[in-house]
Amino acid sequence: MNSSSTLINALFIFVLAGFIGFEVIRRVSPLLHTPLMSLTNALDAIAVVGAIVLVGEHKSTLATVFGFIAVVAATSNIVGGFLITDRMLKMFKSSRPDAQPAAKSAAKLVAK
Amino acid sequence: MTAELGVIPVIIELLYLIASVLFILSLKWMSSPTTARHGIWAGEIGMVLAIGGTLLNRGMSYHLIAIALVLGTIIGVPLGRVAMTAVPQRTALSHAFGALCVTLVGSAEFYLRSPDISRFMMAVLSLEVILGGLTVTGSLMAAGKLQEILPQRPLTYKGQNLVNFLLLAGAVAIAVSLVLHPGARSLFPFMILIALTFGVLLIIPIGGADMPTVISLLNGYAGLSAAAMGFVLNSKLLIIAGALDGSSGLILSIIMSKAMNRSFTNVLFGAFGQVQASAAAGEEARPVRSATPEEAAAILSAANRVIVVPGYGMAVAQAQHKVRELYDALTKRGVDVRFAIHPVAGRMPGHMNVLLAEADIPYDRLIEMDEINGDFPQTDVALVIGANDVTNPAARTDASSPIYGMPILDVDKAHTVMVIKRSMNPGFAGIDNPLYYLDNTLMLFGDAKAFVGSIVRELSGAHG
Numbered sequence: 001m002n003s004s005s006t007l008i009n010a011l012f013i014f015v016l017a018g019f020i021g022f023e024v025i026r027r028v029s030p031l032l033h034t035p036l037m038s039l040t041n042a043l044d045a046i047a048v049v050g051a052i053v054l055v056g057e058h059k060s061t062l063a064t065v066f067g068f069i070a071v072v073a074a075t076s077n078i079v080g081g082f083l084i085t086d087r088m089l090k091m092f093k094s095s096r097p098d099a100q101p102a103a104k105s106a107a108k109l110v111a112k
Numbered sequence: 113m114t115a116e117l118g119v120i121p122v123i124i125e126l127l128y129l130i131a132s133v134l135f136i137l138s139l140k141w142m143s144s145p146t147t148a149r150h151g152i153w154a155g156e157i158g159m160v161l162a163i164g165g166t167l168l169n170r171g172m173s174y175h176l177i178a179i180a181l182v183l184g185t186i187i188g189v190p191l192g193r194v195a196m197t198a199v200p201q202r203t204a205l206s207h208a209f210g211a212l213c214v215t216l217v218g219s220a221e222f223y224l225r226s227p228d229i230s231r232f233m234m235a236v237l238s239l240e241v242i243l244g245g246l247t248v249t250g251s252l253m254a255a256g257k258l259q260e261i262l263p264q265r266p267l268t269y270k271g272q273n274l275v276n277f278l279l280l281a282g283a284v285a286i287a288v289s290l291v292l293h294p295g296a297r298s299l300f301p302f303m304i305l306i307a308l309t310f311g312v313l314l315i316i317p318i319g320g321a322d323m324p325t326v327i328s329l330l331n332g333y334a335g336l337s338a339a340a341m342g343f344v345l346n347s348k349l350l351i352i353a354g355a356l357d358g359s360s361g362l363i364l365s366i367i368m369s370k371a372m373n374r375s376f377t378n379v380l381f382g383a384f385g386q387v388q389a390s391a392a393a394g395e396e397a398r399p400v401r402s403a404t405p406e407e408a409a410a411i412l413s414a415a416n417r418v419i420v421v422p423g424y425g426m427a428v429a430q431a432q433h434k435v436r437e438l439y440d441a442l443t444k445r446g447v448d449v450r451f452a453i454h455p456v457a458g459r460m461p462g463h464m465n466v467l468l469a470e471a472d473i474p475y476d477r478l479i480e481m482d483e484i485n486g487d488f489p490q491t492d493v494a495l496v497i498g499a500n501d502v503t504n505p506a507a508r509t510d511a512s513s514p515i516y517g518m519p520i521l522d523v524d525k526a527h528t529v530m531v532i533k534r535s536m537n538p539g540f541a542g543i544d545n546p547l548y549y550l551d552n553t554l555m556l557f558g559d560a561k562a563f564v565g566s567i568v569r570e571l572s573g574a575h576g
Binding site: 004 | 135158162167169176183191194199207216222338339348351354363403453460465472476
């Protein structure tokens with residue numbers, strides 16, 4: 001495989017993935033736009049794989065130092081991104097199973 | 113890459129393929145709150161497979177990688193535990209981190225490969241580090257403004273667009289000469305430097321009200337730079353993840369710019385924050401009607417249908433938990449309470465939904481603008497809490513208004529409108545709001561949290 005056909009393959013993947021992304025994300029409920037952004041942020045931090053290779057192969061000091069900082073930055077996005085997305089999604093409750101806590105806090109109000 | 117791969121590289125590629133599928137499923141499951149948490153699992157499994165696969169590469173030394181992963185986790189955990197009100201700045205900060213990773217890897221790859229870089233590869237690499245670099249500083253600026261470390265007011269100066277354009281042209285010129293002479297290593301740092309400067313200047317003129325668009329746009333840039341990195345490293349997984357993130361950011365930017373009646377090109381070229389500079393003086397004081405918490409409580413308890421319109425002011429006053437108590441008290445009396453969510457209410461897409469969900473308000477009570485706008489004429493009370501421009505009827509009627517044409521929530525069509533507001537000062541954009549002078553509008557002057565609290569006390573006192 002020469003470099004230009006590798007390149008064309010990469011372009012195909014990019015364009016097709018862009019289409020999938022567009023179709024999938026168009027259907028995301030506006031209710032969840034904030035968690036969507038923190039989730040895509042965590043997924044985007046997959047760039048960590050490139051940084052890991054840089055650190056692991058240790059080809060030059062500069063590459064290792066840059067790679068090291070890059071792994072730290074991306075990992076914090078992965079961990080923080082998934083954590084906060086999960087916290088946000090846990091908060092979204094429907095009113096049907098929610099009847100009880102509503103009554104409870106209303107009772108609390110009356111007690112005051 | 114050659115045709116005959118060993119066993120391990122094949123396994124690695126297969127793991128990357130599974131990770132790509134899981135990433136797509138992860139986003140697909142975000143379509144509804146009932147399936148969204150599966151999406152996190154899919155994303156996490158995909159991430160573990162991809163990182164695990166990468167570690168299978170031959171000839172890697174692991175100790176530094178391990179230290180970096182641990183350090184990243186130590187930084188990431190507190191970033192995942194910030195208060196919900198701090199989510200916009202946290203998001204901006206994580207855009208900066210993501211772009212920092214991409215920029216650093218791109219720079220390292222340049223110095224490892226130069227001068228042996230094909231023209232196309234050099235062009236993509238330049239795109240990667242320019243987009244990455246401007247996203248790093250742009251996102252840090254946005255985070256600083258959101259955290260109020262930096263002034264929230266937009267800073268504008270003469271010739272701003274010209275300066276920005278010249279900088280960008282300079283970066284492109286360097287990129288072109290690097291494409292022609294990839295051995296010119298000393299030019300590379302200047303390209304990065306210009307990109308970093310450009311990011312700062314791009315965000316300086318942005319005010320708080322434009323933040324939802326800006327954050328979405330920076331999200332898109334971060335994704336595109338990661339996709340460019342995928343081209344440079346010939347990593348299909350990275351191209352896919354970058355394309356997904358990029359399209360997500362671009363779609364959100366389009367939704368946000370439509371909700372502010374800006375054209376997408378207007379947004380792309382960063383012509384934000386040009387709304388101010390109007391209104392202000394000239395208006396003689398017109399009469400407004402105001403009401404006390406007791407009166408507001410009486411009107412609310414007599415209503416059948418109430419729509420609450422939350423805005424950034426609610427977030428600033430941290431009033432969402434009091435609003436929930438109000439929701440409970442009214443619901444208990446049989447009043448139908450719903451919430452009308454404008455797409456650009458708050459400081460990032462979906463900001464209000466997250467705050468209200470945190471306060472335990474069920475998500476099926478949070479209604480999008482297009483869906484709820486037709487219901488205002490049949491609504492007894494529209495209660496506006498800390499929202500301003502998104503309720504301004506001038507956007508519908510006054511062609512000279514700077515926000516003319518922006519889709520708004522038609523609160524003025526409700527039988528009674530109540531607006532909780534600190535004072536009559538115009539909102540962030542400095543545009544006067546005719547809503548406040550309507551005959552069916554009652555102004556409730558005070559801090560949002562304290563005022564809603566007083567209403568709740570009245571409501572529970574009357575029947576308690």
